[in-house]
Structures are given as C-alpha cells and as structure tokens.
Amino acid sequence: MNSLTNAFVNSLTNSLSDPADILTIAWVILPFFAGFVSYLLPRLTRYLTLGVAMASALYALLLFVAPSPLTLTLLDHFGVTLLLDRLSSYFILTNALVTAAVLLYCWGTNKSTFFYAQMLIVHGSINAAFACTDFVSLYVALEVSGIAAFLLIAYPRTDRSIWVALRYLFISNTAMLFYLIGTALVYQATQSFSFAGLSQAPPEAMALIFVGLLVKGGIFVSGLWLPLTHSESETPVSALLSGIVVKAGVYPLVRCALLVEASDPIVRSFGVATALLGVSYAVFEKDSKRMLAFHTVSQLGFILAAPEVGGFYALTHGLVKSALFLLAGTLPSRSFKTLQQQPLDRRIWVALAMASFSISGFPLLSGFGAKVLTMQSLAAWQVIGMNLAALGTAISFAKFIFLPIGSQTAVRPGLWAALLLLLGGLVAANLVYLDAYTLANIIKPLATIGAGWLLYFLVFRHSVVRLPRLFEQFEHLIGVISLSLVVLFWMAFARWSEAIG
C-alpha cells in the first residue's frame, strides 16, 4: 500500500519538476481559486477578475515566445495530459482579452458578486479546455463551462432567460452524453484518454466524440441552438458566449484535426458547411443580434476550414464579435429597419464600422491577415465555398456600415474602455502577420467587399425573405443530433476503411 502511495507521489513530483510546469498548473487553478475567494471577499471581486484575466494574458504571451511546446503528463498514460503551444496561446489570449473587456463593460453596473464569480469560473474552465489534450479533462472543462454559462444566461431571472438557459444546458448535456460514450470507446481501444488515441479507435468513437463537440461548438445544423441563445442573452453575456464559450468546443476539433490525420478532412468539410450555412442565414436576417449570432456560426467555420492557422482566426473573431455584441447592445433598436430611420452617434458608428471592416477582411485590421492566412491554407475543394462565405460576410456587415449617422447619445464609459481593449487588440494583432500585405492579397478582399456592397444595395437591402425557424425548435435540435451522428459515422467509417485497406 505504501509503495503504491509512494509511486503516486513520485510520479506527480517528477512530472512537476520544471518551473514552467508548476506555472502552468498554477495558471489553470488560479481562476477557480479566485472564483471561490470572491464569495468571501465580495468587494474585491472585480479586481480579482481583472487580475485573473491579466494573468491569463501574460501567460499566453509567455507561451507565444516559448521556444518549444509545453507538454505535461500527470500521473500516468491514463492521467491528465496538457499540451500548450502557439495554437493554444492564441485561444488563451482571446479568452483573457474578452473576459477583461466584458468585465470593463460591466464595471459600473450593479451586477452582483455571483455574476463575476460565474465569469471567473467560465474563464477558468475554458482555459482548462484550451490546455488539455485528453478527453476526460475536456469533458469536465466543457461541462463546467456549460453550467457556468447556464447561470450567466439565467442571471436576469426572467422566464425567457431561464427557458433559453435551460434549453442550452439540455442540448449541450445530451450531446455530451454521446461524447462520453465515444470517450469510453477510445479508452477501450487504447487504454488511454488522450486525443492521439482517436487514430486507433473505431470510427464510431470519432463520430460520437465529434457530435458532442459539434453541438457544444455550435457548428453546422447541430449548432442551430446558438442564434437564439446568443441573441436573447444580456449584452455582456452574449459577448462572452460568442467570443469565447463556443471556442471551447471548437478548439478540441482543431486540435484533433492536427493530431489525427484521419479527422482533418472531416473537420475541414464541416468548416465549409457551417461557414455557408451561417452566412446564408445572416444575409437575410433583419435583427441585429440574431445576425451577429448567425454570423458567429459562419465564422467558426472559418476557424475549422484551415485548422493549422485556426488560432489566429479565433483571436480576431473573438475580439471583433464581442465588440460587436457590446455595440449592438447600445444601439437604440435591434431591428435594422428601425435603425435605418434613426441616425446613430458618430463615435458608435466609427467603432461599429471598424469592427465590421475587420471582420470583412479589410486591410490594416487583423481580420485581413487572418482571412489571408486562412484562404492560403485551404484545400483546393474548399476554395469556392469559403470565398462565397467571405462574400456573404461582406454583405451582412454592409447592414452595419451603411447605417445613418448624426445624433448624439450618452454612452457609458465602460463601453469605451472595453472597445479600446478589443479594437486596440485588433490593430495590434495586425502586426503579427505583416507578410500578408502584398498587392494581390490586398486587392482580393477589397474586390470581395465591393461585390458584397453592390449585392447589398441591389438585392439584400430590400429583400423581405424570412427564413423558417423550424430547425431552432427544441425537439428538432435534439433530433438533429442523431442525424449528424449518422452522417459523422459514415464519414469516419469512410476514412477508417480507407486507412485499413
């Protein structure tokens, strides 16, 4: 018995000999610790949250300059494995910046300690999801983030917010049950839970795990729970959900695509499919928050379409989308029709236009670099689909850019602080990839944006098409899980039988 305990302690201390490893563990634990401390010291909550977000940002920058990726295996081959590299540093930085911006936005409001504590827990669990490379740690991280997100959505305690939160938790938990079965199959095949084991597992394991992640990440038809949830939540919660919480489901897909060769084409094809689906809903949408939410579905597709550069795209999308949700919350109305009659404050329009230009891929903002990188890393069969999706993005954001200007409205200072952080991040992140600025690269997005605006004025500005919301009904969403399971199984089976013979 003693020998067993000794072996356990030894393996734990051996794996933690490096200071970088201890730093990593401390960074994973910190938000949870701070979350519980904040209940004891309610006055410090906001400062604690800010401190945790800054610690994460620092850690991400450290990772960014680290010479080699950091790998950690705690306990044994079946234990917890962490892998931190460039890819995860982009996601962690997104998490830190979005959390900080949402905190600044909420600073002057009378949100309770409970709200900030849940924000800390969401932040921590998403950090954990970005760090781990084994299915069980990921399961725990995703479920914790789901519970905390539920509490954040239901924070106003109105009937509608409770229903939206309940629906979100129900769908994600059902999907995660399928995910758990897949995890068991991976363990049965390889005696370990690591992502890499997916290559030796039977195809049904991949199908079950991916269906969980697709639902959690809001991808393709199984992600159609997302528009209602993100548009009906409070402004800061929408920003948090769209900026980072869905990325916790997308990141593992990207990681699996990089680690397991067989899953790469599956992830890429879902990327194209969801980019097109999201954007085709977004161009017809008349409600600003719903348009942003559908557009999130499509942007997640851009992250998945080119997994090797997905990190940078996730960073720019996280910054832009949370800025846009915060701005949409301050607009006088949600309907574009009303907005077109009511002139906007000039300062708000400038911020709105900056974010819209970045997401359409306009040069000088980091959306440009991210789009160029993604387009370069596409496989040949993806190119047409992704260019169409980029055109759709330009069309849907023309709705924001061509709003009338002229009035003066009072805006809370918290919004400006948050926007400064997010839009400043966009400009700074632009410097990461300066090689993108070649003539051909600059002309193409400009042409796309021009074509998009033309189409907007000719067709979509006057369109009265209303797409049906049939697939957003609760029972259909659950049913679609089983359909995507079948589709995923045959895709995985095709890859598997190719590999076998």
Added chain:
Amino acid sequence: MSVDCRLTSLLGKPKFRLSTDISVRANYFSPFYRFMLEASVLITVMCGFFGIIFKKNLVMKIVSMDVMSTGVIAYYVLIASHHGQLTPIVSYVKSSVDSSVASDVISSASDASMSSLSYADPVPQAVILTAIVIGFSIQALMLVGVMKLSRDHPTLDCREIELRQTP
C-alpha cells in the same frame, strides 16, 4: 441487469459469494453474455434518447436524460469489468470477499500477484464517478429552472413553454 452490474462495481463488494453468483460467473466465461449486456446498455441509452424527443412533459424529458446517462454510466462499468470483476481496492482487512481471494491479497501484495487477480479496471470507474457528479448537478439545476418556469404559467408542456418564450 446493467444496474446490477453498476451497483456491484460502484458501491463496493457484493454481499453474495463470488463463486455462486450467476451473473458474475457467466460474465467471466461467455462472450455472448457480454454482448447481451452491451446490447441492453445500448437499449437503455436509446430509450433515454427517444424519451427526450417524444415525451411532451419537460420534467419527463429531464428524467429521460437521466435514463440515458444511466446507460452511459453502465457502459463505463461494463468496460471496466473487461478483465475482471473484483472491486479494485487493495486491502489488508479481511472482508466479505471470498476468503481464499482475501488471503491471496494478504500473502503477497506485490504488483505481480495483484495483476494475476482479476480486478476491474479502476480508471473508467473513477472517470464515471466525476461524470455522475456533474450529471447530478446539471439535473438539479434544470429541475430548479423548470419549477421556476412553471410557477408563473402553470404548465410543463415543452412546446407550450417554447411557444410562449420564443420571440
């Protein structure tokens, strides 16, 4: 059947003698029996899943989700029992386990003899304990949400609630 298996491995040692218990003995020898167990686990999961879709009452939907998660838990226990059914607790205390087995543990606690005993794999059991706790808390939260929803408008019909709450 699956619940029996789940109880045996999760809640500790069985009260009955190992050598006389039919389910355990059959499981040791017959692949057919394993197959039947696996099939019933799958049926449990499917029952839960279709319950979520076809039940109209929101509370029944949540109960169906619990049935589904019971199936998943049973599946983990089934996978854990692939190489043996003994509860994976090494103990010096004489217990209700078959006396010959217990004395075997006492006489040599080295790794070699431990592996010769057919213990259940502890890893999936430990993992599923975490999942059980998470499932519990999620169900508690959801039931609280449903209670709050049904207080103002006394209905539990899922479609009606959805119709009222969707913009």
